[in-house]
Amino acid sequence: MTRKVVSYFFILSLVIFCLQACVRYYYFRGNYQTVNELIHNTKKLNPKPYLKAHLKSGDVCILWDQWKIDTLTNTLSGNGKLYDFNRAQIDSGAMTISIDKVTIFETNTKLLNPEEKRIMTLSVLAGVDVIIGLLCLTNPKACFGSCPTFYLNDKDNFHFSDAEGFSNAIAPSLEYSDIDALGRKPNITDTFSITMKNEALETHCVRNVSIMVYPLEGEERVFQSPANDFFLCNKFYGLSGASGFEGDITPLLKDQDKIERYSASDEKNLTNKEEIFLNFDQVNSKQELGLILHFRQTLMTTYFIYNAISYMGDEVGDIFAKIENDNETKNKLDQGLKKELGNIELYTMDEETKKWVHQSGFYETGPVAINKQMIPLNVKSGIKKLRIKIVLNKGLWRVDYAALAGIKKKVSLMEISPVSIMNKGVLDHQAHEEIINPDKFLISMPGSAYKINFKLPAVANDFEFFLYSKGYYLEWMRQDWIKDKDLLKLKQMIYEPRKYLKDQAIPYKEYERNMEQQFWNSKIDTKTFSYYEK
Numbered sequence: 365m366t367r368k369v370v371s372y373f374f375i376l377s378l379v380i381f382c383l384q385a386c387v388r389y390y391y392f393r394g395n396y397q398t399v400n401e402l403i404h405n406t407k408k409l410n411p412k413p414y415l416k417a418h419l420k421s422g423d424v425c426i427l428w429d430q431w432k433i434d435t436l437t438n439t440l441s442g443n444g445k446l447y448d449f450n451r452a453q454i455d456s457g458a459m460t461i462s463i464d465k466v467t468i469f470e471t472n473t474k475l476l477n478p479e480e481k482r483i484m485t486l487s488v489l490a491g492v493d494v495i496i497g498l499l500c501l502t503n504p505k506a507c508f509g510s511c512p513t514f515y516l517n518d519k520d521n522f523h524f525s526d527a528e529g530f531s532n533a534i535a536p537s538l539e540y541s542d543i544d545a546l547g548r549k550p551n552i553t554d555t556f557s558i559t560m561k562n563e564a565l566e567t568h569c570v571r572n573v574s575i576m577v578y579p580l581e582g583e584e585r586v587f588q589s590p591a592n593d594f595f596l597c598n599k600f601y602g603l604s605g606a607s608g609f610e611g612d613i614t615p616l617l618k619d620q621d622k623i624e625r626y627s628a629s630d631e632k633n634l635t636n637k638e639e640i641f642l643n644f645d646q647v648n649s650k651q652e653l654g655l656i657l658h659f660r661q662t663l664m665t666t667y668f669i670y671n672a673i674s675y676m677g678d679e680v681g682d683i684f685a686k687i688e689n690d691n692e693t694k695n696k697l698d699q700g701l702k703k704e705l706g707n708i709e710l711y712t713m714d715e716e717t718k719k720w721v722h723q724s725g726f727y728e729t730g731p732v733a734i735n736k737q738m739i740p741l742n743v744k745s746g747i748k749k750l751r752i753k754i755v756l757n758k759g760l761w762r763v764d765y766a767a768l769a770g771i772k773k774k775v776s777l778m779e780i781s782p783v784s785i786m787n788k789g790v791l792d793h794q795a796h797e798e799i800i801n802p803d804k805f806l807i808s809m810p811g812s813a814y815k816i817n818f819k820l821p822a823v824a825n826d827f828e829f830f831l832y833s834k835g836y837y838l839e840w841m842r843q844d845w846i847k848d849k850d851l852l853k854l855k856q857m858i859y860e861p862r863k864y865l866k867d868q869a870i871p872y873k874e875y876e877r878n879m880e881q882q883f884w885n886s887k888i889d890t891k892t893f894s895y896y897e898k
Contacts, residue, residue, distance in 0.1 A: 396451035416470040418685035422449035467688040470681035490841035505670040506882035529833035531730035539836040545736040546829035556818045568808035570835040576777040579824030586828035587738035599770030604645040629759025634865040642752040651770035654738040658765035677849020700861040713751035786815040809895035
């Protein structure tokens with residue numbers, strides 16, 4: 365036998381071996397995939413209830429029809445199947461698992477009983493929007509989405525909330541705290557109230573809500589920096605002029621009127637930037653100066669979050685479990701697109717060198733509430749005029765107001781915890797206990813609205829108010845997202861964000877044309893809707 369023939373036989377044997385190995389692997393994989401596709405088939409009229417538990421070990425347990433929770437032992441029991449890390453079935457029948465060993469749950473049924481609260485904090489709900497109503501059917505990726513929204517007045521503008529908590533925390537391991545400026549309020553009474561709502565198809569797991577206050581005198585104000593430092597200011601300088609690529613935009617940025625300046629996205633590349641120029645011609649201060657900016661995002665980041673989840677398809681639970689267990693994947697998901705889209709970068713003109721000097725940048729995720737922040741500027745004291753340039757991603761940002769402030773000093777705030785919580789007009793002692801206990805979560809489901817009350821100290825007539833919130837939220841898996849499963853695009857989004865943003869320029873333009881109306885019209889009315897109504 366010649367060497368060439370031997371080589372052919374060797375290669376053929378190797379191919380046959382590999383194919384057999386792949387068949388064995390995909391046979392096991394296929395069993396799990398078949399079950400996975402079956403339980404996510406939300407088009408069935410009567411889908412079979414299931415609860416899928418992704419364990420920290422990498423195993424997956426799927427329970428059918430009935431399951432029980434033992435709150436004393438913190439265990440979950442029922443009939444089902446257990447798959448190992450490679451998704452080969454290793455057990456079936458009656459089984460009991462420790463909830464502490466679970467990373468993420470998936471289910472297609474409402475969780476309503478008090479003993480199910482621990483499961484609710486880890487559950488991705490799939491297909492439940494079929495049960496609660498025909499929402500977002502025209503364009504599921506334009507459906508209203510937000511973390512907890514906060515209102516000082518329930519009758520406030522439909523398109524704005526006063527604060528929006530922890531917008532980036534889309535998984536338990538991404539939990540973080542957020543601080544939002546609420547503005548200066550007169551101390552008419554010794555109580556302060558704010559209403560927290562869940563107006564989307566999401567589970568909000570709220571660990572803490574409190575207010576932070578500072579007593580004011582005269583015309584003083586306190587502003588927050590992106591680094592969460594706080595500065596007392598007592599002099600203010602209005603905008604003399606502002607311009608963008610479209611020309612004069614001074615009327616849009618001069619007043620705090622919620623009439624915002626924004627632009628459409630770039631049709632060739634979603635990373636392309638634009639510039640806005642600000643002029644302040646009547647500065648007369650020896651104090652340190654800071655630029656005040658009121659801004660929020662458009663719906664671009666909402667689109668990307670929804671895209672990411674829809675790309676996961678029926679493997680949403682598997683991928684969220686990986687995010688929880690793998691720091692590299694979590695960091696890539698959190699930082700990749702954000703880094704490419706960039707901050708609102710701030711530059712000042714050095715009049716001696718005629719060069720732009722970089723100062724810092726603003727960044728806050730979320731399209732609902734306007735952020736009100738200030739960046740202290742490193743410029744010479746005693747200047748009479750100041751030119752500022754801000755560089756920002758086209759189509760990503762809305763800007764409402766810009767001004768300069770004279771900084772008096774850096775200050776510390778008083779933090780005040782809630783004294784009570786009202787739920788549908790009734791005192792909710794359990795919700796109050798959950799919100800002040802750092803080891804517990806207040807779980808807010810679609811349609812929930814909690815009025816949170818605080819008692820103010822009698823030390824001033826006026827206070828500057830900030831809202832502190834901490835927690836995370838879990839998006840529900842929309843029924844129409846399953847068909848958009850595309851793991852290759854998900855991989856590109858995470859590992860090649862620059863290329864992904866270029867490829868998405870044209871699809872996003874289609875979404876951008878009509879997203880606003882669909883987004884706001886799909887907002888859940890907390891006065892008429894409740895998740896807990898069967």
